[in-house]
Amino acid sequence: MIRLSHVGARLGEREILTDISLEVATGGWLCLVGPNGAGKTTLLRALLGMLPYSGSITIDGVERHGDADRNVAFVPQRPETPAGMTVHEYVALGRAKREGWGRETARGRAAVREALERLMLMGLRNQFVTHLSGGEFQRVLIARAIAQEPDLVLLDEPTSALDLHHQVAALDEIEALRSTGATIVSTMHDITLATMYADRFALLRHGRLLLDDVPRNAVRAPQFTTMFDDRVRVLTLDEGFPIVLPTRDRPMP
Numbered sequence: 001m002i003r004l005s006h007v008g009a010r011l012g013e014r015e016i017l018t019d020i021s022l023e024v025a026t027g028g029w030l031c032l033v034g035p036n037g038a039g040k041t042t043l044l045r046a047l048l049g050m051l052p053y054s055g056s057i058t059i060d061g062v063e064r065h066g067d068a069d070r071n072v073a074f075v076p077q078r079p080e081t082p083a084g085m086t087v088h089e090y091v092a093l094g095r096a097k098r099e100g101w102g103r104e105t106a107r108g109r110a111a112v113r114e115a116l117e118r119l120m121l122m123g124l125r126n127q128f129v130t131h132l133s134g135g136e137f138q139r140v141l142i143a144r145a146i147a148q149e150p151d152l153v154l155l156d157e158p159t160s161a162l163d164l165h166h167q168v169a170a171l172d173e174i175e176a177l178r179s180t181g182a183t184i185v186s187t188m189h190d191i192t193l194a195t196m197y198a199d200r201f202a203l204l205r206h207g208r209l210l211l212d213d214v215p216r217n218a219v220r221a222p223q224f225t226t227m228f229d230d231r232v233r234v235l236t237l238d239e240g241f242p243i244v245l246p247t248r249d250r251p252m253p
Contacts, residue, residue, distance in 0.1 A: 001026055002183060003058045004020050005021050005056040006019050006054070007043075008053060009043075009046055009052070009053045016042045017042055017043060018207045019209075020043065022209060024183055024200070025183075026060075026181060027181050028183055028184070029175070029185075031188055031200070031202070031215070032201075033188070034204035038205050038207065038227075039208075041077065041187065044156055046064070047152070048072060059152065070151060071097050072150055074153075075138075075153070075154070075156065079137075083128075086128055087124050087126070087127050087128075090140055091115055094111075094143075111147045114147075115146040115147035116143055118143070118146060119169075121136075124140075135161040135162045138160070139166060139170060142170050142174065145174075149180065151183070152182065153177060155174065158170065159188065160189070171196075175197055192242070195215040199214065200215070203218060205226075219244055228246075232244055
C-alpha cells in the first residue's frame with residue numbers, strides 16, 4: 001500500500017505540490033491526470049525519492065525517505081541516452097537492484113531476454129542505444145523496467161513516442177507486472193488509453209488534488225472538464241467505454 005498524507009513539494013521558492021493525500025493499493029494502477037504544469041512529474045519524483053517533500057509518503061508503512069532498498073523502476077519522459085551501450089546492456093542494468101552491479105545470474109539473464117522478447121527488441125539487442133529512434137528507445141526503457149522485476153513502477157508518459165500498436169503492446173506488458181504484485185503509478189496525456197489500464201485517476205491542477213476516483217467516473221466529473229478549461233468532450237461507446245477528445249474553437253471541416 002502506498003499512502004500519501006498532506007504531501008507538499010517546492011522547487012526553489014515555487015510551490016509545486018500542495019496537500020496531496022491519496023492511497024494506492026498494492027498491485028493497483030494509479031494514473032496522474034492533468035494539464036502541463038499540474039505537478040504530475042514532481043509527484044512521481046517524490047515517490048521515487050528524488051526530491052524532498054513535506055507530509056508523509058509511505059510504502060507498506062515505511063517512509064519513502066530512507067527507504068533505499070525498495071525495488072522501484074522508473075521510466076522517465078526525457079531520459080539520458082548513454083553512449084557506447086547496446087540495447088541488451090542497457091536492459092540488463094535493470095537487474096542491478098536485485099543482483100548488484102556486474103553479478104549476472106541465470107535468472108537475471110533469463111529476465112533480460114524475456115523483457116527483450118516481450119517488447120519486440122530481440123532484433124535490436126546488439127544495436128547501440130544512441131542509434132535508436134525515440135520510440136525504440138522508449139521500448140528499451142520499458143524493457144529495462146520489466147527486467148528489474150520491481151515492487152513499484154513509476155512511468156512518466158511511457159507511450160508518448162510510440163505508435164498505436166506499440167502503445168497497446170507496451171502497456172499490456174506493464175499491466176502484466178501487476179500479477180507479480182507490482183504497483184504502478186503513471187502519467188499519461190492520452191486519457192482514453194489510460195482509462196483502458198488504470199484502476200484509478202488522480203486529477204491534478206496547479207499542484208492540488210481535485211479528484212481521486214475510478215477512471216469512468218473521473219472523466220465524467222465536473223472537475224475533469226474544469227481542469228482542462230472546458231476544452232474537452234467525453235463521448236461514450238455503446239459498451240460504455242469513455243472516449244476523451246479535445247474541442248476546437250471552430251467547426252470541424
